[in-house]
Amino acid sequence: MSFNLVRLTLYGLITAIDADLRALVRFQLGSSTAIEAIFPADTLAKLRDRAARDGAADDDDIYEYLDFADSAQILRAHKASLDPAIAKFVNVNSTELDRLIPIRNRVMHARPLQFADYSTVDIFVKQLHSYPKALFPRVIEFEERVRENPNFVYSVDISQADQQVDRIPHNLPLPDYDETGFLGREQETSELLAACKSNWPVVTVVGEGGFGKTALALRVAYDLLDDETAGFEAIVWTTAKRTVLTLNDIQTIDGAIQNSLGLIRSASDVLGGVGSDEAILDEVASYLNTFKILLVLDNLETVLDPLLTRFIRKSSGNSKILATSRVGIGEMSYPFKLGGLNSQEAVQLLRLTAKVRRVPDIYKAKNESLKKYVQQMKLNPGFIKWFVSSVQCGKRPEQALANPKIFLDFCLSNVYEFLTADGKTVCKAMIAVPGKQSLPLISYLTEISGDRLQEALAGLQSANILQMSSTLTEAGSETVFQLNELPRLFILRNHPPNAVEDAIFKQRMRDVSTQYERLQAERGANKYNPRVIACRNQADAITAKLLSEALGSVYSNDREKALNLVERAKELDPAFYEVYRVEAWVHAHTDNPAAAADAYQSAIVFEPRSAPTRYWYAGFLLRAAHDPDGAREQLLVAEGLDPDSAAVLVELARVEMFLGHNAEADGRLQRVFHNPDVSTRQQRVAYDTWCQVALRKASAFFDEGRYSDSLSACQDVLTRFRSVPDELLDERIVSTGKRTLGVLSQLADQLSLSSLLPEVQRCYADIEDIRFNPVANIKLPFSSRGDATGDLALLQRIGTICTGSIDRVNVPKRYGFIRFEGDKRVFFHFSAFPHALTFAIPGNEVRFTIVEREGRPAAGEIAMVGSQLAAEEPSQPGWIKSVFPDKSFAFLTDSAGHDYFFHRSNLAARVELESLNVGDRVTFRIGQNHKGPVADDVRPHPSELIVVGPSSPAGADV
Incomplete structure (x- = not known):
């Protein structure tokens, strides 16, 4: 639905007047008068009902649900209680306020404007200047902003104005006479309305081109839409306009309806018909004979043929056909002749x-x-x-x-x-890339942004070359721009982009498509990664690029640059919810929790169905705002939106645990354990949380004096720990298990004379015996590491430097054995052997030092010996191209565009594969495996490193 300067200006002024009137009611009456005394019972009930639908339960909020007429009526009814200046305003302007009500309704409910609408509002606003400015601050502010920048009005978002559900279905467009309103023709309007209510089945408005036949038919159709006495059950609009007059000839409009069958099919599409070409005529005629429908056929002269005549004769029911045509269509129609204006x-x-x-x-x-x-x-x-x-x-x-x-x-x-150079560039771009385009896409195609772009678009709209409209998307509505048809054909013929310009515009569009596909792939891999931007369409890829750069600036501790990038993104697309989500992330990382909370709430307003946004907001509430109840509320919504998400389930389980809802926490964790698609990292976090749930139960039971239950919970911790799969065990899970010793020590003191003491001591001993070292796998069978006698002999040689050869390796678990001094073998972990994936090959000769790890001998400080050790490759930069955590490998791209494979075992020490995201900067060295070159010693680039602490925002571990 298109909007022009006048409708936008009226919307801005009326919205401001409306808001100022509500404020007068609230602050003049609300502070001193009971709410029941301010509003009549029916009005109060209506306001409370509106507020309840939005979830507002407090009566203080209902003032925001006053409409224009309500505010005016309340002020009139209570003028004796108003300040003198306001009472004077109400007395003097009572009639003017009533005149504004139908204008307000036409603007807000997408109805055609009348000739005097703009001047009526303009005169009223000018009269407001005779009153104190404090009475109408929003009106004054709007006027000042328009005065300072006349193009400001084009930034007004009117897409949310039409909230009215029409009495009957229709597809009527907004007319093109909004800038002046419908002027004159009062007699013609009245006569055409009467004709449409008469017994004539077909009424045709006939006249020369440009006389306003379409405008009059549209005005009458809207009047019938709001006229309950007309009795129509639907209004269908279809147009057959296909030619335009040019300098020397008549040109055909691309894609226009070419015959009467096309016109009838267009009407059938609106009515939901699905028939074949042969059945279309009968199908639409049947609709018209069964229901009372107003069918408007615009520019009918272009498709007059026998088929149309037959169609009209078959449609003889209660419906009405209103047509516009430059020529009459014969005796079957009532001809309504239209001339020029007086x-x-x-x-x-x-x-x-x-x-x-x-x-x-x-x-x-x-x-x-x-x-x-x-x-x-x-x-x-x-x-x-x-x-x-x-x-x-x-x-x-x-x-x-x-x-x-x-x-x-x-x-x-x-x-x-006389268009500006920027305006002509926009026209050429929209010729090269036709269709409806968003502001971010136009900015990217033309490399014009900010005020320059706004001025160019304003000039094109003012010249009627470009139209702005609101189009429906999955996320709501989006403002788009499109060349009007006549200017498009004119520019295409006379001022098209040359071959170089056309190629540049098309390449930029392909770049946008590529960026969009990359972002979609990243989101598919892990949509709960905070660095992944969710795009609604291709145009969002442009804004997403700025947001990704903003996140990178956060991690580089450049707060000012991050906020500037967010503001640029907001300027391009102020309704894109990811802009506010990233803004919240920036504020959260820069210790501005109030601004972060406000930005998160804005993100949710623009897209309440985004589970990741709810998830990140919950993490912020839990860690920064210390509001577990609020976090739980957001996560429950996220769970409803994405019930199988491991990230949401684990986070919600942790919140439930903090709130003492242990059964709920366990239930959600079980859902994670039974999901085969959960990443290794999420599984580890889930198992750790599962152990923490039992530990917290043990502590809570102890504090309540329920020592037997506390012991049972401690034993449950041990049971859960032993259930953790070998490959998932890490230091954090072991640390959680070890924390149980504190509770058991306290239990031993309290149960020193109880028969339960042996159970406490046994549980303590079992947990105390837990050992874990990342170098020596805790669950590795001792027999494979040598017998106890051999271990004792090697322990006496700690610090001895030996040489040997690689005996065997287990690449997935990152360990192996070295054979030396005949039949002796010693365990080693890849972390003790630089470039292990490259050089830990059976038969390779190595030098190592015997070390002690957790009471067992192991090889440390391992290095290749002899000519086998090539000069170490220098470190070089790269970017993560794709990550497959479930398969333990990934790919990166170097600065020359070459791709390299690397395995989890090629990561530098303490780097997890799950921590890497597509697009992250890394450093690496080139190594070799049995298939050829690989990336080795992969680690985050220094610019990507951040410190995660207790105040980390959503997504960080608690």
């Missing part, structure tokens, strides 16, 4: 159009001069509007009127000639 109306249209478009040479001219102009233009509304556009762009009126036969092409030529 002289007075034409002058009014010319003056008002010039005033709206800021052409003072015309709107300040005398009536006699304007009458001459409109007579030369044959009182044609279409010609008048294009004439104003031509003068607006710098032509003298006499030049514009020199050849009235070619006014359309002449006006377009003049308009284009």
